[in-house]
Amino acid sequence: MSVSSETAVVLPAHLHARPAGQVVQAAARFQAEVEIEYAGKVANARGVLAVMALGATAGTTVTLRASGPDAAEAVDAVAAVLSAAS
Amino acid sequence: MTRFVGIVLVSHSAELAAGLRELLSQVGGASLTVEAAGGTDEGGIGTSYDLVRAAIEKADGGAGVLVLPDLGSSVLTARAVLDDIATPGVVIVDAPFVEGALAAAVIAATGADLATAVAAAEEARDVRKL
Numbered sequence: 001m002s003v004s005s006e007t008a009v010v011l012p013a014h015l016h017a018r019p020a021g022q023v024v025q026a027a028a029r030f031q032a033e034v035e036i037e038y039a040g041k042v043a044n045a046r047g048v049l050a051v052m053a054l055g056a057t058a059g060t061t062v063t064l065r066a067s068g069p070d071a072a073e074a075v076d077a078v079a080a081v082l083s084a085a086s
Numbered sequence: 087m088t089r090f091v092g093i094v095l096v097s098h099s100a101e102l103a104a105g106l107r108e109l110l111s112q113v114g115g116a117s118l119t120v121e122a123a124g125g126t127d128e129g130g131i132g133t134s135y136d137l138v139r140a141a142i143e144k145a146d147g148g149a150g151v152l153v154l155p156d157l158g159s160s161v162l163t164a165r166a167v168l169d170d171i172a173t174p175g176v177v178i179v180d181a182p183f184v185e186g187a188l189a190a191a192v193i194a195a196t197g198a199d200l201a202t203a204v205a206a207a208e209e210a211r212d213v214r215k216l
Contacts, residue, residue: 017113017188021192025115028197028198046193046196049189049209049213050213052215053214055216
């Protein structure tokens with residue numbers, strides 16, 4: 001059975017290179033596919049260039065969506081990385 | 087223990103390769119093996135067969151090596167080395183130098199295999215930065 005999960009995160013910092021790398025590290029630990037949506041653009045959370053190319057800036061909101069057996073855990077892990085970005 | 091795909095950066099400039107290596111370690115994590123093979127044997131602008139070959143041997147931890155040249159003679163030198171060592175686990179990738187290296191390094195640091203790292207680097211050809 002496929003499970004979906006979604007959450008929104010307000011970014012404390014720009015989603016630049018280092019946090020984007022941490023997002024990939026976090027997302028890769030799960031089977032679920034995680035997507036990040038920002039301003040109408042969607043990036044696979046395992047693609048560091050696509051995540052950076054979202055151009056998401058501090059104070060804005062991104063939406064995380066995951067589907068897969070561990071979707072909820074995957075969304076939580078990526079949300080935690082984004083919430084802690086500096 | 088996880089074995090990581092090794093990455094070799096081949097550039098005309100030692101500083102360019104070393105600087106990119108530093109960036110990759112910041113974004114991808116310190117667990118990764120990234121070797122810089124930039125410049126000539128004398129430290130000038132150009133490429134060195136011996137430096138590239140040594141870097142590949144050093145980067146090979148058993149999970150394969152991805153070789154990324156910047157342009158021109160970097161490509162030719164990397165190809166010459168690969169022709170001589172002829173190991174299926176060492177591949178040269180056609181991708182943008184900075185973006186391709188970063189995409190490969192970040193995914194390799196998660197323990198991804200060589201084919202996945204190569205695909206990530208090649209995808210960098212199509213990812214717009216704006």
